[in-house]
Amino acid sequence: MATVLDSVRAFFAQSAFAIDSENAGDVVARERLLDRAMGEGRFRKSSEKLRHGRVPAEGLALVARDRDGHMIGTVRLWNVEAGIDASGAPVPALLLGPLAVDPDHEGKGIGSALMRAALTEARNLGHGAVLLVGDAPYYERFGFFAEKACHLVMPGPFERHRFLALELKEGWLEGTAGVLVASGRRLGRPEFNKAA
Template sequence: MFARAPFFADLPAPTPAVRLRAETAADEAAREALLDAAMGPNRRRKSSEAIRRDRLPAEGLSLVAESDAGELLGTVRLWNVAAGARSGEPVPALLLGPLVVSSCCEGLGIGSALMRRAVAESRWRGHAAIVLVGDAPFYERFGFGADMAADLVMPGPFERHRLLGLALRDGALAGAAGLIVPTGLPASRALAA
């Protein structure tokens, strides 16, 4: 990977050349290994996972960061959801997550680059809003805030202060209240295709 011999320990680690690209089916094993290493064995028990389970990510919104040697260094996916309802109608949005960067590359800006690209791609594809469960100090720099998701809830336990929202269009989350539920295509559709 990017290990250094002890006698070079005082030198800064070289930053790997990184390329952001769309995820492909060939990335699955490396992505799953990266997620397991970063999030541990209980990652599939999270409330966000209940929304993602047996669903396909939103079209064109599965991204990876790859080294110039072809090593997967980071991943982010977005999922179609209804962010509660407004006036009885579901509020279309995306659920972002998980965002993970390899421990060998933490602090190099890969997570931020993936976030900027994910938000830009979402906006370019015409989506109105994004919600996520994460650390506010990191996500606030991309425009996310707890106030936008104040009246939304996740299925199962979650930490209220970590539920954040971002309106990609003015007012997209205004008045949205209730349970965040999946609306994306079932994963079984991929098998049938």
């Protein structure tokens, strides 16, 4: 993770922000940023059903900070099972979201920088695929397409054309079908997390 973050920091050294790992002290700032950027409707999304009561995938919660250290962007990835493969085995994947940038800092490349850092780190950690629900014209530039997710469904209402996937390993989602299921570690006391 340090190598990825160092390279992103070097690339944006002249910019007004830096990409960093989320830390425990970021919780309040992250929630305020998400409320401001996405509103209360974010809690009704099908993606939230997969995130609720879980912690993000290890090493895959990133933030953008301005020069004063204030959080101005966030992205998190979550462990899920992306249906089953032809043999009936669950297929591990990641669900991306939410990706949000403080409205006062939009248009500065912060969202793109967060996406590139998150996808690079996910690839470096050995993950096979990333799924998300979002605007295809924005996410296609990162390699996300609806065709890769055509045999998968979200656990609740979703717009099919906005359900996108990126294979980090060629053919990872080939032959998979079914409903996404949360598989990440649960929030709460450590003794309850062992079985998750």
